[in-house]
Every structure is written in structure tokens, then in C-alpha cells.
Amino acid sequence: MSNPDILQAALTRLDDAARHVQIDSDVLEKLKYPRETMKVRLLIRMDDGSRKSFLAWRCRYDDTRGPTKGGIRFHPESTAEEVETLAFWMTVKCAVTNLPYGGGKGAVRVDPKSLSKAELERLSRAYVQAFASIIGPDRDIPAPDVYTNAMIMGWMSDEYSTIRGEPHPGVITGKPIALGGSLGRDDATARGGFYLVGHLTERLGLPTEGLRVVVQGFGNAGQHAARLFRSIGAKIIGVSDSRGAVYASGGLDLDALLAAKNQGRSVLDAEHGGKAISADELIGLETDVLVPSAMEDMIHEGNANTVKARVVLELANGPITPAADEILAKKGVIVLPDILANAGGVTVSYFEWVQNRQGYYWTLDEVHTRLKTIIEREGDVVWNIARDKDVTLRTAAYIHALNRLATAIEAHGTQQFFTS
Numbered sequence: 364m365s366n367p368d369i370l371q372a373a374l375t376r377l378d379d380a381a382r383h384v385q386i387d388s389d390v391l392e393k394l395k396y397p398r399e400t401m402k403v404r405l406l407i408r409m410d411d412g413s414r415k416s417f418l419a420w421r422c423r424y425d426d427t428r429g430p431t432k433g434g435i436r437f438h439p440e441s442t443a444e445e446v447e448t449l450a451f452w453m454t455v456k457c458a459v460t461n462l463p464y465g466g467g468k469g470a471v472r473v474d475p476k477s478l479s480k481a482e483l484e485r486l487s488r489a490y491v492q493a494f495a496s497i498i499g500p501d502r503d504i505p506a507p508d509v510y511t512n513a514m515i516m517g518w519m520s521d522e523y524s525t526i527r528g529e530p531h532p533g534v535i536t537g538k539p540i541a542l543g544g545s546l547g548r549d550d551a552t553a554r555g556g557f558y559l560v561g562h563l564t565e566r567l568g569l570p571t572e573g574l575r576v577v578v579q580g581f582g583n584a585g586q587h588a589a590r591l592f593r594s595i596g597a598k599i600i601g602v603s604d605s606r607g608a609v610y611a612s613g614g615l616d617l618d619a620l621l622a623a624k625n626q627g628r629s630v631l632d633a634e635h636g637g638k639a640i641s642a643d644e645l646i647g648l649e650t651d652v653l654v655p656s657a658m659e660d661m662i663h664e665g666n667a668n669t670v671k672a673r674v675v676l677e678l679a680n681g682p683i684t685p686a687a688d689e690i691l692a693k694k695g696v697i698v699l700p701d702i703l704a705n706a707g708g709v710t711v712s713y714f715e716w717v718q719n720r721q722g723y724y725w726t727l728d729e730v731h732t733r734l735k736t737i738i739e740r741e742g743d744v745v746w747n748i749a750r751d752k753d754v755t756l757r758t759a760a761y762i763h764a765l766n767r768l769a770t771a772i773e774a775h776g777t778q779q780f781f782t783s
């Protein structure tokens with residue numbers, strides 16, 4: 364991630380929202396900076412006997428509303444600024460969905476595809492050894508993010524329990540079911556967005572039949588989104604991953620695409636039934652719903668004008684820059700913002716943490732019903748704020764979060780007593 368101003372850009376969304384609510388300046392001051400960011404170098408033994416070091420971070424952005432919560436990303440371009448921005452978004456997201464959490468995030472600057480499985484495990488365990496003093500079930504609770512998964516969360520949870528000398532399944536979510544993971548966590552990010560679109564279909568002006576969907580990024584979020592939309596008869600007409608994009612106006616062969624990814628191949632290598640196109644062509648496809656599910660800043664000033672989707676469902680965090688947001692709003696494209704649209708992941712992570720603490724596990728139906736209730740409830744609130752204040756859904760979601768964060772910050776005490 365090369366944009367050093369990513370946090371400043373993200374904070375402009377908070378400023379936009381603050382213009383529409385009565386918020387004490389103390390609250391905004393508190394939310395402008397991360398509470399703590401720890402940076403370490405992880406030194407691990409490689410399979411060939413050599414040693415190699417990797418930069419790693421963990422940021423606890425704000426813990427006013429509870430322990431900090433957020434994923435760990437393994438990516439060759441991760442930076443401290445990216446981690447802090449993602450942790451800021453987690454703070455706001457947990458407030459939008461009213462989860463009793465603050466926001467955190469972590470990363471290792473590594474290309475995980477270049478590591479063997481044993482090296483990946485050593486790196487994951489080294490991460491927990493380095494950050495064991497700042498994570499914890501009541502302090503900071505990691506989860507999967509880009510290029511990390513349930514297997515890695517299992518190793519990390521195991522390492523933490525070994526360090527503490529007793530099981531602590533609540534330290535990490537997104538674990539394998541056998542280690543205290545929750546049913547329904549695997550597709551939760553996509554499912555939350557899918558429920559949101561389903562709930563708002565009429566208000567968004569989307570067709571109830573023959574929906575066309577384009578998915579950018581074909582990992583956890585993207586694959587499950589494609590699968591869920593297909594389950595209601597939608598056509599997946601475009602898909603991309605880090606190597607390229609494919610398109611078929613009549614719908615791609617999703618099973619072939621999923622099988623290719625399962626075997627560690629690119630969507631380009633699948634018998635997808637369509638043709639290869641460029642990454643920017645994918646963004647400009649004529650579709651009902653465009654689902655960014657890859658990285659930040661993918662829709663920017665340079666390509667936003669080409670977007671022809673009616674609705675953009677942001678399963679990725681921060682896929683649209685502020686400048687692109689303005690262009691899309693002028694074009695009448697409705698953006699379902701990340702802090703609501705992809706909140707299904709952290710919501711089911713919360714369910715997992717609750718189940719770990721209770722030692723009592725829910726059925727898949729219970730998980731789905733509770734997730735749906737939260738996403739639809741908060742989706743309605745955000746929709747109504749947008750309508751009443753005549754703002755975008757993103758600004759409305761930030762207004763909603765800001766109100767909850769301000770209430771909590773003020774309840775903790777802002778020392779106004781001394782200044783007024």
C-alpha cells in the first residue's frame with residue numbers, strides 16, 4: 364500500500380459527518396489519532412536454515428467502547444499508515460453495528476505466497492509471541508484479513524494459549540471450528556453485505572430478478588459474495604483477482620472459478636466461459652451491483668467516471684477514495700459503505716467471542732438470524748439518516764457511528780469540568 368496519506372483521507376469522512384451533528388471538539392480530537400501502534404521485526408528460521416526478518420505492526424486505535432478488534436493482514440505492501448487506517452475503520456464499524464468493541468488492526472509486510480506452510484506457521488507464531496503483551500480476550504482481539512485465514516488463526520490462538528499456560532480461545536476469532544470457531548464465520552463478511560442488499564433491494568431500485576453482479580477480488584469476501592448472489596439467481600458477469608479479470612455478459616461459470624481458486628490458481632486459468640479483460644474494464648462493466656472485495660483505493664479519480672453500476676457494495680475496506688466518492692455521488696451511483704456493508708465479518712467474530720466466553724455454541728441458524736437482525740436494523744438507521752439529512756449513505760453511517768462514539772467518550776469523562 365503506497366498511499367502515505369490514507370489515514371488523513373479516511374479522517375475526512377469523519378469531518379464530513381461531524382458537520383451534521385453537534386459533537387464536542389474533544390471527541391473529534393480523540394478520534395484523530397491512534398491510541399497505540401506497536402512495530403516489531405519478526406525474525407524466523409526459513410526452511411533452508413537461513414534467518415529472515417519481517418516488519419509487523421499491531422494498532423489499537425480506540426478502545427472507548429470496549430476491547431479493540433480487527434484483523435491481521437499478511438501483504439507485501441503493508442505499512443504502518445495502512446494498519447492505522449484499517450484500525451480507524453474498525454473503530455467506526457464496531458460503533459455502526461453497536462458491538463462492544465473499539466478498533467484495532469495488524470499486519471506483517473510479507474508475500475505469504477512466497478513462504479512454505481511451515482514458514483507461514485513460524486511467522487504466525489512469531490507474531491503472537493511479539494504482540495502477546497498487547498493482545499488478549501479483554502484487550503485486543505485479532506481476526507483474519509487479506510491473505511490470512513482460519514488455519515493461521517488456529518496457530519495464533521494455540522501460540523497465545525501456550526504462552527499463557529491455559530486455553531484462551533477468545534483471544535482470536537475466525538478460528539477453525541475445532542478450536543472454538545463459530546459456525547457461519549467463514550462467509551460472514553459477504554453474508555452481511557448480501558443481507559443488506561436483500562433488505563434494501565426496493566429502496567436501491569435493484570431488480571428482484573436477473574440481478575447482474577461484478578466482483579473485484581476473489582478471496583474470502585469475493586468468493587462467498589458471488590456464491591450467495593448466485594443462490595438468489597443473480598448472474599456473476601465479472602470477476603477479478605490480483606492476476607487479472609474475466610467477463611461474460613451471460614454469466615461466468617462460477618463453479619469453475621471457485622475450483623480454480625481452491626487449487627491455488629488464478630481466475631484467468633479457470634474454464635470460466637468468458638473472456639479476459641483489464642482491471643479497469645472490470646470496474647466499468649455495465650452491471651447492477653459492483654462488489655469491490657480486494658484492496659483499498661481501487662476506485663479512484665482516474666476510473667470512477669467509468670463506473671456504470673447502480674450500486675457499489677463495499678466488501679473491501681476503503682476501496683473508494685474520497686475524490687471518487689464525490690464523482691460516484693454526482694453520477695447517482697449508490698455506495699453501500701464498508702463500515703456497514705462488510706460489518707458481517709466482525710459481527711460474527713463478536714458472536715464467536717461471546718460463544719467462547721460462554722463455552723456454549725450456537726447453531727448456524729442462530730448465527731444467521733442474529734447477523735441478519737443486526738445488519739437490517741443498522742441498515743435501516745443509516746438509510747433513514749441519509750434520507751433525513753440528505754447525505755450519502757457513507758456520511759450517514761459515519762454520523763451514526765460518531766453519535767455512539769461521542770456518547771461513550773463523554774460517558775468516560777472528557778474533563779470538561781476543568782475547562783468550562
Ligand SMILES: NC(=O)c1ccc[n+]([C@@H]2O[C@H](COP(=O)([O-])OP(=O)(O)OC[C@H]3O[C@@H](n4cnc5c(N)ncnc54)[C@H](O)[C@@H]3O)[C@@H](O)[C@H]2O)c1
Nearest residue numbers: 508509510552580581582583584604605656657679680708
Ligand atoms: N475476511 C474478512 O472477514 C473481512 C472482513 C471485513 C473486510 N474485509 C476486507 O475485504 C477485503 C478482502 O479481504 P479477504 O479476507 O477476502 O482477503 P483474501 O486474502 O481472502 O482475498 C483477497 C483477494 O483480493 C485479490 N486481490 C489482491 N489485489 C488485487 C488487485 N489489485 N485487483 C484485484 N484483486 C486483487 C486477491 O487475489 C484475492 O483474491 C479486504 O479489504 C479486507 O480488509 C475482510
